[in-house]
Amino acid sequence: MLSRVADSLYWMARNLERSENNARVLDVQLINMLEANDTEVLNRDWEEVLEITASLADYQVQYPNLKSEEIIHYVAFEPGNFNSLVNCMTYARENARATRDIIPEGVWEGLNRFYLELPAVRRNEFTIQEIQNFLNTITMTSMTAQGVIESTMTRGVPYSFIKIGKWLERAEKTARILNVICEKARKEKQGSVNHHYYWLAALRLVNGYDAYIKEFPPKMNAMHVLHFIIEEERFPRSIRYCVDHVMETIRKLEKGEVHHYSERLFHLLETIQQEISDFNLEAMAMEELMGFLDHFQNRCIQVSRIFSETYYLIEPIEIK
Amino acid sequence: MLEHYEMESFFDEMMLAKEQPKPHYEHFYEMLRRFSIDNLHEKNETAQLSFLRKGITFTVYNETVGTERTMPFDFVPIIIPSENWQRIEKGMKQRVKALNLFLEDIYRDQEIIKDGIIPGELVEQNPYYYREQASGLDIPYQNHIFLAGIDLIRDEHGEYRVLEDNLRNPSGLSYVFQNRYVMRQVYPELFFEHAIETLEHQLSELHQALMAYVPANSTSPDNPCAVLLTPGSYxxxxxxxxxxxxxxxxxxxxxxxxxxRDDVVYMKTxxxxxxxxxxxxxxxxxxLDPDAFDPKSVLGVRGLLRAYRKGNVAIVNGIGNGVADDKAMYAYVPDMIRYYLDEEPIIPNVETYFLRNEEQRTYVLDHLDELVVKNVGASGGYDMLIGPHAGKEEIAVFREKILEKPNQYIAQPTIKLSRAPAFQKGRFYPCHVDLRVFVMSGQESHVLPGGLSRVALQEGSLVVNSSQGGGGKDTWVLKKRGNGYA
Known part of the structure; x- marks a missing residue:
């Protein structure tokens, strides 16, 4: 497979996963907004939304105040926000367009349909209902695309690149969400009633609430929640699950062999798996946990870079 | 249904007289009468949407902003009886064969110039003549034209004439297949009782033709690696x-x-x-190659021409084909057919006046309001004067252009292009049509049955190009049958 095509498949999957995740984060916040009545709390919530889906610092350069309409617009539509929903979905479509001869027709048609319907979406003076419908469309588009991929694509090289993109994106986002929530919990006093609310939020933001309450009582125990999101190997959005699946997919791609060109990649993934195995939540202070999550996010960036180098997705520097 | 349809003085593909179809359209006409206008309208919407959803679009650039547009589809097919088609097929093979011999000659000994059939300066001054890059090459089957798109029109007597040869990068083949696909999906009933040539095997013919171009130094001649080189998604x-x-x-x-690398072409996987x-x-x-052509190009591949000249890679369509398909050389194609094949052209040209010739120029300048004037280097319907439809000012502008650069323009009589019914916005009306026929050549030549029928959907317009509001139609070549067309 052409390196350029592999790169497009990888980024199509990442952008689609990013859109879906950011759409959910915004959706969770829209519901919070209806329930909350404390302006201060609400503002802090909005800061977190920006931290998770974009960059709070970038936002503040452009807008001095936190106003919910402006933030919603920024996260959903802002052309200058590299990670806005419209941007991510448009990149995903562009990537799909460049790989039309490889991906199932249904994936392209789904992304194309979303793009064609974009001009009808109101970007100013929207109602909350309209935004929620928009977020729902993104979720459905992403899930339909994943469904078509799962049900029709041969488990070959293109499929692997799509899946690796999805898992890496998801692992990184899960870590980021936890990091932001931990930061918030750290600022609060231990044992405050808000704790229940934080861990519940964490589960909702990673789309793990339904799965969690099937295994644990609905009382939000910080240890249980953190363990579930970081280490639960059966939960497809946990950090461990994503890393294990990236590893498994690369092993299959390489037919179980390690060559000189793939050595670095295998080594890095093994190290990360070891770090997750060594992770001992019970023995950790909040600062340490946050250090672990920061470290893991850097690891994700490293994996992405070395993965791209291994398969020539990045132009090597020309030696003259 | 077609009670208000006026044929006027044009040749109509479908209708013989008011409410009376031609014999080969009888079944279609009968079938049509079973639909209601609302029903047809609804189907029409479905068909257009299907193109958009599938992203079967072309990009129109307006200043810097590109807009993706679909080519409008019209469901009334162009039906071609088998005996007409056989003549077209022969004519196309003949024409492409002669054009290929011309290219081979021009990039070798130029006998046709020495024999005084074609003026040498017409070749020398042609911007697409790449003597240095394309001369003296031993290419597979001495074949320069893998895929040709020949545009045909019919005049007011129904006579087929060649309007234009496209020997560089003719596009539109995908539309032939998609038009048929959508037609079968949305209007399956219309195919009943028609035996038409299928398109099923045409892509495998194309593939086979392509795979025949194994370069001299290929390391895997039995299983060559072929690629399609595109400028990209924009x-x-x-x-x-x-x-x-x-x-x-x-x-x-x-x-x-x-x-x-070392004059061998590789792809990065x-x-x-x-x-x-x-x-x-x-x-x-x-x-193609900044080393050999435009050094500013970022689309191409550095060193590609050297690899080509060494026989390490085959490039189709051949380099330098543009010398044979511009609008000035067009006028000489009938002479090429006589010269190389010793045959009379089966499908004639449209009469063409050269503005470089003083006598012809004087005639043209006196009759600008009756003629069509074209820039020999332009395509897509740009820089063109349609005399009978033009205002005084436009005619004056072209008069200046011709006087300034007589070599750059040719003129042709305004042909009363044939028309066919089109159905848009709930009614039938007559529109001018043409037909792009695709000829694919590898070891042998093969003509795709039918081709891309293009239609000028704007009422009265003569421009069928998709970039200027033209649409497409399905083209049916009827199978040979004993009696009638059933």
Whole structure:
């Protein structure tokens, strides 16, 4: 497979996963907004939304105040926000367009349909209902695309690149969400009633609430929640699950062999798996946990870079 | 249904007289009468939407903003009786054969110039003549034209005439297949009781033709690696490229996916470099290789021409084909047919006046309001004067242009292009049509049955180009039958 095509498949999957995740984060916040009545709390919530889906610092350069309409617009539509929903979905479509001869027709048609319907979406003076419908469309588009991929694509090289993109994106986002929530919990006093609310939020933001309450009582125990999101190997959005699946997919791609060109990649993934195995939540202070999550996010960036180098997705520097 | 349809003085593809279809359209006409206008309207909407959803679009650039547009589809097919088609098929093979011999001659000994059939300066001054790059090459089967798109029209007597040869990068083949596909999906009933030539095997013919171009030094002549080289997803014909690559099962590559090392072409894959044998390029000559052509081009591949000249890679369509398909050389194609094949042209040209010739120029300048004037280097319906439809000012502008650069223009009588009914916005009305016929050549030549019927959907318009509001129609070639067309 052409390196350029592999790169497009990888980024199509990442952008689609990013859109879906950011759409959910915004959706969770829209519901919070209806329930909350404390302006201060609400503002802090909005800061977190920006931290998770974009960059709070970038936002503040452009807008001095936190106003919910402006933030919603920024996260959903802002052309200058590299990670806005419209941007991510448009990149995903562009990537799909460049790989039309490889991906199932249904994936392209789904992304194309979303793009064609974009001009009808109101970007100013929207109602909350309209935004929620928009977020729902993104979720459905992403899930339909994943469904078509799962049900029709041969488990070959293109499929692997799509899946690796999805898992890496998801692992990184899960870590980021936890990091932001931990930061918030750290600022609060231990044992405050808000704790229940934080861990519940964490589960909702990673789309793990339904799965969690099937295994644990609905009382939000910080240890249980953190363990579930970081280490639960059966939960497809946990950090461990994503890393294990990236590893498994690369092993299959390489037919179980390690060559000189793939050595670095295998080594890095093994190290990360070891770090997750060594992770001992019970023995950790909040600062340490946050250090672990920061470290893991850097690891994700490293994996992405070395993965791209291994398969020539990045132009090597020309030696003259 | 067609009670208000007026044929006027034009040749109509479908109708013989008011409410009376031609024999080969009788079944279709009968079938049509079973639909209601509302029903047809609804189907029409479904068909247009289907093109948009599938992203079967071309990009129109307006200043810097590109808009993706679909080519409007019209469901009334152009039906061609088998005996007409056989003549067209023969005529197209004859024409492409002569054009290919001309290219081979021009890039070798130029006998046709020495024998005084074609003025040498017409070749020398042609901007698409690449003597240095394309001369004296031993290419597979001495075949320069892998895929030709020949545009045909019919005059007021129904006579087929060649309007234009496209020997560089003719596009539109994907539309032939998609038009048929949508037609079958949305209007299956209309096919009843018609025996038409299928398109099923045409892509495999195309693939076979392409795979025949194994370069002299290929290391895997039995299983050559072919690719389609596209300028990228922002090119207006990108869908055509995607479709053909996908259907032939070859990689769709961009210039940046290829590199030349030691005069061998490779593509960059996730497993390293892979040798490429055959390149079906959809990039114009100028942009192919910055070392050999335009040094500013970023679309092409550095060193590609050297690899080609050494016989390490085949490039189709051949380099330098533009010398044979511009609007000035067009006028000499009938002479080429006589010269190389010793035959009379089966499908005639449209009469053409050369503005370089003083006598002809004087005539043309006196009759600008009756003639069509075209820039020999332009395509897509640009820089063109349609005398009978033009105002005084426009005519004056062209008079200046001609006087300034007489070599740059040719003139032709305004042909009363044939018309066919089109159905848009709930009614039938007559529209001018033409037909692009595709000829594919590898070891042998093969003509795709039918082709792309283009229709000028704007009432009264003569311009069928998709970039200027033209649409497409399905084209049915009827199978030979004993009696009638059932």
């Amino acid at each position: 090119n207006s014909a990108y869908y055509d490229h995607v479709f053909l690559a996908q259907q032939m099962g070859i990689e769709l590559v961009e210039g940046r996916d290829l590199l030349v 996730i497993r390293g470099l892979k040798r490429v044998d055959i390149i079906y390029r959809r990039i114009d000559d100028d942009f």
